[in-house]
Amino acid sequence: MQFKSQAVAKPYFIAAIALFAGQILFGLIMGFQYVVGDFLFPLIPFNVARMVHTNLLIVWILFGFMGAAYYLIPEEAETELFSPKLAILMFWIFLVAGALTIVGYLTVPYATLAAMTGNDMLATMGREFLEQPLPTKIGIVIVALAFLFNISMTVLKGRKTSISLVLLLGLWGLAIFFLFSFYNPSNLVLDKYFWWWTVHLWVEGVWELILGAMLAFVLIKITGVDREVIEKWLYVIIAMTLITGIIGTGHHYFWIGTPEYWQWFGSVFSALEPIPFFMMTVFAFNMVNRRRREHPNKAATLWALGTGVMAFLGAGVWGFLHTLAPVNFYTHGSQITAAHGHMAFYGAYVMVNLTMISYAMPMLRGRSANSPSAQVLEMWSFWLMTVSIVFITLFLTAAGILQIWLQRMGETPMSFMAAQDQIMLFYWLREAAGFVFLLGLVLYIWSFFKKGEVQTVA
């Protein structure tokens, strides 16, 4: 750690990991409800568990992004953070707002929560991933603006690197596209059209800029490769991201009432979306192969390489699998979508955060790397979580193919629930893989407490 104010990243990372654990627990509850339908009903109905699962994911990834920015920006700008106090204040506001929201989901019926929080005044709730009550959404905007102000001012007073500029661009984009979550017209088609401006332009747009910047930063640190080379790669990757991904939004506009030409735009451009992810894989391996130093943090290197590979598989390959309109006609809204969602989110955004945490946390604790035994534990957690998410994805893909075959193809299609009964085996297997993931997560958390001889920072 080169600057004292980088320390504000630490609580962000700790909160991120804690919420990650919560996300996985609710994922296991939902996975079990898929096989034993009335599990925990009516205490935690499926829709509530799902809101908690997806909202915790979003919030912890945002915590990770913010922690990453607070760690990375001072080091890139070569100056102390503009206001560490503001960063800590925003941490608590965001954590309390997030916690209250989850408590609200779990303890109050959703309709009551909506009535209590001003949803009748400005209706924004009840749309997938944007279920948060109005005060939470406003809180997100306030926290995001204060955060952006803080890091933008830091960059303005310090060195301006390409990595900081790309990161800033991604984070500003994140805040700007979130504003579409306040637009909820009564026309469902328009509602869906602009809902994707938040959801798609986040995960297949500006978040990839953040991902690229975080990965580039860690790769510079652990490989010692020349910054000029790494930043050139970064620009090429994110250029391809936006060139393919913006019009790629069209792959969501096939069947929601929007014109047919989106089938062409969406298919062609989103078929190219794997390219930047493939480049990211090549980038990560290339840089590690050309390394000019042997960084003692082997675990962080593993996470960085893993991010490239798994983001390509999850977002790239599993996205391509169902992105062409004639295929998507059958796969749209099936377990294939769920399979893709799980591996893409893990491979891209979970792993890049864990890469950053793996690199930065030891520094924040005054050492260049954790002890070898702690790193071994962390690398076990890497393999357990990564392999189990691959199996979760494979089982959901099998479930999806069967679901489509039984329910959407053939002369005598089954009803939804009849088809679900036929594919139960794969839901059981998915749940089992989920428990292996949990085991990996437990080892991951344990690795932070594992003692051993460490190299301190000179």
Added chain:
Amino acid sequence: MSETFTKAMARNIFYGGAVFFFLLFLALTFDTIQTLPKRDHRENITDSVVRGKHIWETRNCVGCHTILGEGAYFAPELGNVYKRRGGEFIKGWIKSQPTGAPGRRQMPQFNLTDQQLDDVVEFLKWTSEIDTNKWPPNIEG
């Protein structure tokens, strides 16, 4: 990457590409908005449909169901449920939940009034008439 291809060139492709394709996206969006009234039949969005959508949202229906293929995959697609089941069935179904059948997926009881049930049906009826390019593949959704 070769030495002749510089970081400045990569940066320019990024900015140029991002701006060009975002402007193209805006142009396509403009055209889509112009075309939509013919496809979404917005003249049929009555007050009842508007209230129905509000109930759809405040009961978090999308937390289990899909609508036009978007949402959760725990319960049936409802974009075409009006055509599959009809209004009376939908109202009866909502009123009779949860089934309480052991081990089966359960839908909560929302205690909707008759007016609210009608509104939900009106919303689902309007939704079923959107021109979705013939999706879903069959009536089962």
